[in-house]
Amino acid sequence: MLTNLAIFASGNGSNAENIYHYFSANPSIKINLLLTNNKNAKVIDRFRQYNAPIVIIDNSLANNGTFLINICNAFCIDMIILSGYLRTVPESLIEKYPNKILNIHPALLPKYGGKGMYGAKVHEAVIANNEKYSGITIHIVNQNYDDGEIIFQHKIIVENTDTPDSLAEKIHQLEYEFYPKIIEEYIKTLAK
Structure with a gap:
């Protein structure tokens, strides 16, 4: 199908x-x-x-x-x-x-989510708060920003030398690696 x-x-x-x-x-x-x-x-x-x-x-x-x-x-x-x-x-x-609208967020929700938290703003906040980890979250979209059911997260260590730009690049690589695969897996679960 x-x-x-x-x-x-x-x-x-x-x-x-x-x-x-x-x-x-x-x-x-x-x-x-x-x-x-x-x-x-x-x-x-x-x-x-x-x-x-x-x-x-x-x-x-x-x-x-x-x-x-x-x-x-x-x-x-x-x-x-x-x-x-x-x-x-x-x-x-x-x-x-x-349950058929997916979003990817460049942080480990529920942290650093919600209205106005996207792109560089997320990475700046992660660095400013000295977080030890960041990552990506793929979730089902509901009526609230970044609040739907989480279907996948992957975390990485935030290094002391990371800047918002270097962290953004690491997160982009995670998005490229995982988002298509998780979409495909999710579609398979819907077909069952």
Whole structure:
């Protein structure tokens, strides 16, 4: 059975592109849509080179659940993957895709999560608080920022010599390594 994925992204898109590559040879999982709320996002150029379906929405429509559901329906989407998507997911979209929207967060939730905690802000806070560990969390999306059921975490040691930039690079490598694999494993559990 084919599972059609939508990737929602707002920025650079290196993680989204990594996911696209991971599934490009998989006959049962297809990236059928890239949706972005940022017309200047680098992720658009990344996906154009693959002739992948791209929908660019205005920020004024990013909270319109009916609008997003209609887009997902038009592309026969079965599951949504957030990859640096910096908007709140409307409750109606979450209800339409119960337990079928995943997000990755660049810290060990519940620490350093919630509104406004993304990207460099997370790594700066981890370093400022002298945390011994950081890592990634993959979770199911619910109505609250970074609050859904955790399905995977991987931690690394924060070295005394780490800076926010060096920590960010380590975390990106974890995201590239684990996010596609965990998505694939999660889809298999849903099929059971």
